[in-house]
Amino acid sequence: MPGPTPPPISKRAVVDRYFLEHRAKVIDIAAFLDRVDRAQAAAGEADAQDFRVKALEACCRVLLDGKPDRARRVLELLSDHSTEPIAKASTKGATGATHV
Amino acid sequence: MYIDPHVHMVSRTTDDYQRMALAGCVAITEPAFWAGYDRSSPQGFFDYFRQLTDFEPKRAAQYGIRHHTWLCINPKEAEDPVFAKEVIKLIPQFLKCENVLGIGEIGLNKNSRNELEILDAHLSLAAEHNLLVLVHTPHLEDKLKGTKLIMDAIRNHARLDPSRVLIDHVEEHTVRHVLDRGFWAGMTLYPDTKCTPQRAVDIFEMHGTERLWINSAGDWGQSDPLAVPKAQIEMKSRGHTLESVRKVSFENPLQFLSQSGRFRIA
Numbered sequence: 001m002p003g004p005t006p007p008p009i010s011k012r013a014v015v016d017r018y019f020l021e022h023r024a025k026v027i028d029i030a031a032f033l034d035r036v037d038r039a040q041a042a043a044g045e046a047d048a049q050d051f052r053v054k055a056l057e058a059c060c061r062v063l064l065d066g067k068p069d070r071a072r073r074v075l076e077l078l079s080d081h082s083t084e085p086i087a088k089a090s091t092k093g094a095t096g097a098t099h100v
Numbered sequence: 101m102y103i104d105p106h107v108h109m110v111s112r113t114t115d116d117y118q119r120m121a122l123a124g125c126v127a128i129t130e131p132a133f134w135a136g137y138d139r140s141s142p143q144g145f146f147d148y149f150r151q152l153t154d155f156e157p158k159r160a161a162q163y164g165i166r167h168h169t170w171l172c173i174n175p176k177e178a179e180d181p182v183f184a185k186e187v188i189k190l191i192p193q194f195l196k197c198e199n200v201l202g203i204g205e206i207g208l209n210k211n212s213r214n215e216l217e218i219l220d221a222h223l224s225l226a227a228e229h230n231l232l233v234l235v236h237t238p239h240l241e242d243k244l245k246g247t248k249l250i251m252d253a254i255r256n257h258a259r260l261d262p263s264r265v266l267i268d269h270v271e272e273h274t275v276r277h278v279l280d281r282g283f284w285a286g287m288t289l290y291p292d293t294k295c296t297p298q299r300a301v302d303i304f305e306m307h308g309t310e311r312l313w314i315n316s317a318g319d320w321g322q323s324d325p326l327a328v329p330k331a332q333i334e335m336k337s338r339g340h341t342l343e344s345v346r347k348v349s350f351e352n353p354l355q356f357l358s359q360s361g362r363f364r365i366a
Contacts, residue, residue: 004306007338018298085249092210
């Protein structure tokens with residue numbers, strides 16, 4: 001496999017092999033969005049939709065646009081596209097999304 | 101048979117060594133990293149470097165696994181440049197240890213100016229001693245930006261040959277950038293935050309197998325020290341040849357790491 005090559009198994013075999021796993025993941029996303037909707041905002045907490053949830057919904061739209069390289073484009077959607085280093089790191093962690 | 105070229109065994113049990121050996125692991129490389137808390141003094145790093153160069157190779161050898169290491173202060177502890185430079189001063193005395201392959205895992209975490217300053221200090225040390233470099237790229241939303249900043253920083257060191265630098269934790273949005281600039285690239289098989297074995301095999305199919313390896317990055321967090329053999333199974337089950345499986349999980353790491361002149365398999 002020195003260069004790009006398609007999976008050695010057929011399109012049907014790919015679906016047979018991976019469908020149930022990804023069916024479960026789609027249901028997980030649906031259940032997560034339902035869970036967010038059902039939850040109450042804590043006192044003093046903004047009721048506006050969290051930027052991470054908005055980002056996830058934007059990712060879902062990428063899945064349905066019919067264009068290739070969905071994984072790359074989803075990751076780019078979730079990425080910081082600024083180019084200059086920040087002055088100082090105030091935390092070690094990452095949130096997994098940016099404001100979209 | 102396989103090599104896991106990035107795994108933090110100081111955080112794993114002896115049972116993990118045994119299971120890795122049973123799965124066919126013959127050699128590993130262990131980059132210095134963040135312990136989950138900031139060390140309180142440079143002396144803490146001195147002891148950590150002793151563990152990586154003395155104790156851990158003996159523990160691995162009990163299971164027929166050859167242990168190698170990379171030394172640095174991880175970017176997560178680089179926000180205090182004075183402290184970080186004190187740690188960097190400790191590294192040269194360990195470079196004579198026979199299992200030290202180079203400087204790593206250096207890089208960026210939050211893409212800050214202080215992190216860049218310490219990255220540059222590490223790169224200077226690697227260039228001065230003609231060492232291999234293993235690079236950590238930031239997590240999640242910071243990865244794309246950080247990967248580009250890191251590659252630019254490396255390019256400022258003319259003595260560092262990209263073919264002697266591996267940029268780790270690539271995903272679909274960074275792998276092409278890294279390979280196109282002549283570096284080696286590593287895919288980390290890690291739950292939730294990096295690549296699954298399935299996605300890693302997808303990336304091989306999309307970008308080929310040249311200058312690309314896989315690792316578990318097993319550590320103190322949720323991780324899987326058997327991730328590399330699981331990716332081997334994924335490749336085989338899709339019908340990829342045993343030659344391709346061996347190339348990404350054994351031949352490629354062997355080729356890159358052998359540039360150190362110190363890498364050995366058991």
